Amino acid sequence: MIPLQHFLLVGAILFCLGLFAVITRKNAIQILMGIELMINASILNLVAFGKYDKINNTGQIFALFIIVLAAAAVAVALVIILNLYKRAKTIDPNQTDTLQG
Amino acid sequence: MENIFNSQQLLYLALLALSVPLVAFISSLIFKKWAAIIGILSMGISFISSLILFLSIWKKQILHFSFDWIHLSNVKIGAGVLLNDLTVIMLLLISFIALLVTIYSVEYMRKDGLKYRYFAYLSLFCFAMLAVVMANNLFVVYIFWELVGFSSYLLIGFWFSKEKAVQASKKAFIMNRIGDVGFLIGLMILLTQFHTLDIDALFGSGNLIASSFVKNEIWATPFGVLPHYWLSIVGFCFFAGAIAKSAQFPLHTWLPDAMEGPTAVSSLIHAATMVAAGVFLLLRVAPLFDQTVLNTMAIIGLFTAFMAASIAVTQSDIKKVLAFSTISQLGFMVLAVGIQNQAAAIFHLVTHAFFKCLLFLAAGMIIHQLHHIKAKNQSNFNEQDLAIMGGFRKYMPITAVVFLMAAFALSGLPFTSGYLSKDAILVSVFEWAEVRGGFYWLFPLVVSITSWLTTFYIFRVVFKVFFGEFTLPKRLNKTEIELHLKDPNAWMKIPVIILALFCFGFFFALNPFHLEGAWIYQAFNLKPIIDTTYHILVPIYINGLSLVLIFITYQVYAKKAFSFNLERSFLYKFSYNQWYFNQFYDVFLMRLVIFKARCYYWFDQKVIDGFIHFIIKLVIILSAIAAWIDRYIIDGFVNSVALFVSLLGAGLRRLQSGKLQHYYIWMLLLFLTFMIFKIII
Numbered sequence: 001m002i003p004l005q006h007f008l009l010v011g012a013i014l015f016c017l018g019l020f021a022v023i024t025r026k027n028a029i030q031i032l033m034g035i036e037l038m039i040n041a042s043i044l045n046l047v048a049f050g051k052y053d054k055i056n057n058t059g060q061i062f063a064l065f066i067i068v069l070a071a072a073a074v075a076v077a078l079v080i081i082l083n084l085y086k087r088a089k090t091i092d093p094n095q096t097d098t099l100q101g
Numbered sequence: 102m103e104n105i106f107n108s109q110q111l112l113y114l115a116l117l118a119l120s121v122p123l124v125a126f127i128s129s130l131i132f133k134k135w136a137a138i139i140g141i142l143s144m145g146i147s148f149i150s151s152l153i154l155f156l157s158i159w160k161k162q163i164l165h166f167s168f169d170w171i172h173l174s175n176v177k178i179g180a181g182v183l184l185n186d187l188t189v190i191m192l193l194l195i196s197f198i199a200l201l202v203t204i205y206s207v208e209y210m211r212k213d214g215l216k217y218r219y220f221a222y223l224s225l226f227c228f229a230m231l232a233v234v235m236a237n238n239l240f241v242v243y244i245f246w247e248l249v250g251f252s253s254y255l256l257i258g259f260w261f262s263k264e265k266a267v268q269a270s271k272k273a274f275i276m277n278r279i280g281d282v283g284f285l286i287g288l289m290i291l292l293t294q295f296h297t298l299d300i301d302a303l304f305g306s307g308n309l310i311a312s313s314f315v316k317n318e319i320w321a322t323p324f325g326v327l328p329h330y331w332l333s334i335v336g337f338c339f340f341a342g343a344i345a346k347s348a349q350f351p352l353h354t355w356l357p358d359a360m361e362g363p364t365a366v367s368s369l370i371h372a373a374t375m376v377a378a379g380v381f382l383l384l385r386v387a388p389l390f391d392q393t394v395l396n397t398m399a400i401i402g403l404f405t406a407f408m409a410a411s412i413a414v415t416q417s418d419i420k421k422v423l424a425f426s427t428i429s430q431l432g433f434m435v436l437a438v439g440i441q442n443q444a445a446a447i448f449h450l451v452t453h454a455f456f457k458c459l460l461f462l463a464a465g466m467i468i469h470q471l472h473h474i475k476a477k478n479q480s481n482f483n484e485q486d487l488a489i490m491g492g493f494r495k496y497m498p499i500t501a502v503v504f505l506m507a508a509f510a511l512s513g514l515p516f517t518s519g520y521l522s523k524d525a526i527l528v529s530v531f532e533w534a535e536v537r538g539g540f541y542w543l544f545p546l547v548v549s550i551t552s553w554l555t556t557f558y559i560f561r562v563v564f565k566v567f568f569g570e571f572t573l574p575k576r577l578n579k580t581e582i583e584l585h586l587k588d589p590n591a592w593m594k595i596p597v598i599i600l601a602l603f604c605f606g607f608f609f610a611l612n613p614f615h616l617e618g619a620w621i622y623q624a625f626n627l628k629p630i631i632d633t634t635y636h637i638l639v640p641i642y643i644n645g646l647s648l649v650l651i652f653i654t655y656q657v658y659a660k661k662a663f664s665f666n667l668e669r670s671f672l673y674k675f676s677y678n679q680w681y682f683n684q685f686y687d688v689f690l691m692r693l694v695i696f697k698a699r700c701y702y703w704f705d706q707k708v709i710d711g712f713i714h715f716i717i718k719l720v721i722i723l724s725a726i727a728a729w730i731d732r733y734i735i736d737g738f739v740n741s742v743a744l745f746v747s748l749l750g751a752g753l754r755r756l757q758s759g760k761l762q763h764y765y766i767w768m769l770l771l772f773l774t775f776m777i778f779k780i781i782i
Contacts (some may be wrong), residue, residue: 019769031762068569097759 280345
């Protein structure tokens with residue numbers, strides 16, 4: 001039996017890696033990948049905590065929903081990136097700063 | 102004549118005579134080219150109206166029209182017309198002489214560029230002067246009295262480019278103002294005592310003056326009481342007004358200076374009419390004077406007559422001689438009022454107006470012709486100087502004849518108007534002195550001397566100007582024919598010839614030796630006529646000596662048989678410098694006034710202005726402080742708030758970098774902060 005702490009630690013590491021990727025990458029697709037990492041970290045948490053729930057498999061069901069939603073989000077995000085590329089000929093978020101104040 | 106015009110029509114006639122010169126004044130200033138014709142026409146209409154008024158009113162009736170003008174609680178001041186004997190004789194005199202002088206001026210002022218103004222001012226003067234004699238209320242008299250003074254000021258300073266003329270006009274105006282203050286104070290005292298200034302109510306039918314009396318050192322009237330000396334004061338006040346206007350000592354110095362004006366003006370205003378206004382005022386208010394005032398009046402009149410005559414003896418300017426002669430003759434009139442022979446004063450006023458006006462006009466003819474010669478030869482001499490004249494009788498015969506006529510009248514020789522009027526005064530001075538005796542015998546003595554001085558100075562002028570050698574050609578290095586000295590044209594000749602006729606005694610009395618028979622004298626004489634020996638003796642001894650004097654003068658100035666060499670003597674200098682009155686006033690009054698003015702100026706500059714400047718500086722300093730506070734504290738606060746906000750904005754602005762990951766970091770930090778705070782709290 002793997003203790004809960006390990007799951008949480010792995011989840012935290014995953015989240016931090018995702019966060020790091022989101023903040024530092026210069027490529028919008030890599031940022032998207034970072035977001036996926038963070039979503040996965042949260043799914044891992046949900047599944048890990050699900051073990052302690054009175055009702056069975058609620059964590060897994062949440063995970064499934066989140067995966068579906070993440071897939072939808074990725075589809076939308078990729079379309080946005082595609083449009084961004086059409087418009088700005090780049091997908092570096094640092095260079096597309098036309099909305100700056 | 103009463104049947105022809107009723108009193109209503111006479112009123113309209115009087116208003117016509119009065120208003121036509123006013124209309125002429127305004128229209129002369131508008132229709133500049135027609136000014137002379139407008140002037141003559143208006144004077145003509147005034148003269149005809151005055152003549153009709155004279156014929157209707159003289160010795161027949163008194164007309165009095167008045168309407169309420171100012172109505173204060175218990176004081177009514179009316180404005181209107183009072184037509185009595187004195188008014189109509191003055192009306193006739195003024196309008197007649199004004200008409201002649203206006204005609205004369207057409208030629209005299211022909212070359213003057215501003216002559217439309219001259220005729221306008223002349224009309225204004227006539228309007229004011231007619232109003233003075235017609236007004237029924239002393240307040241209205243005062244108003245027009247001032248207007249007369251003002252128009253005189255305008256005319257003296259007519260040639261305003263001459264510095265002397267400007268000075269003279271100012272002097273005349275200021276001197277008159279001194280007298281006017283007296284007049285005004287007199288009016289106020291009368292208003293206090295009688296609650297009216299209506300001449301008819303005071304001196305005529307109402308006779309308020311007669312109903313007032315002095316008892317127990319109290320002057321009582323139906324309206325109030327005052328200490329008795331106020332009666333004398335009010336008399337002196339009116340006398341002060343007359344002194345200034347009639348150029349009596351001590352306010353006489355303006356009249357000789359007024360000769361800077363055009364000669365025709367001198368003749369009308371400063372010889373015949375305006376200066377007589379002072380005497381006219383004295384006659385109007387004559388019942389007001391008590392014995393103190395009358396005695397003062399007699400003394401001042403006598404002194405002025407003598408002083409001016411003694412000055413006239415040595416003057417070298419022909420107009421100055423005539424000016425001092427006018428002062429002297431006015432002194433005679435004031436003396437006559439002072440000794441309560443008003444008939445003689447009025448009579449002399451009328452006859453003097455004619456012959457003195459004539460003297461001035463004749464002098465004007467000489468000056469006019471000499472001025473032409475001067476302009477033609479581009480030479481530089483004073484055309485009024487007696488020294489350059491002489492022998493003019495051959496070249497200007499008519500001028501010589503009329504001047505001689507007027508000189509005869511001025512000296513009071515038989516068959517002239519002056520004989521009647523001047524001897525009327527002389528005789529009454531003798532009678533007056535006989536009643537009083539003692540010290541009062543000085544009066545007849547001085548009057549006789551003055552009378553001889555008059556003869557002397559006027560014949561000195563006659564012989565210097567018209568007799569003797571014709572020296573002018575030598576002076577200018579020309580021949581006599583080249584100079585072309587002759588009588589002026591008819592514009593000037595006709596008025597002087599008409600005036601010369603009025604120098605004859607026949608116009609005033611059928612028997613030119615019987616002064617009580619003179620119609621003007623009879624009309625105003627209140628005293629019963631008692632033929633004393635003086636009526637025979639005085640004229641004989643005055644005229645006898647006058648004739649001797651004329652002979653001596655002829656020998657001295659015409660024949661140059663012998664000459665006095667008095668020019669270095671003190672008396673000559675004293676007389677030539679006009680008794681040093683101007684210098685006296687300059688030293689003692691002018692300097693005092695100027696010193697006082699300087700003191701006030703200093704006070705004004707240093708103290709009042711200094712105080713104001715101090716306040717100004719104080720305010721400037723205070724406002725500088727206020728400005729500093731405003732700028733640095735109030736504005737500084739506002740600005741610092743604005744700066745803070747803008748700095749904050751600038752800082753926050755940087756959050757909106759537009760870079761996706763920055764937003765993300767901020768979001769993260771905010772979330773973390775929030776969480777940390779949540780955990781801590």
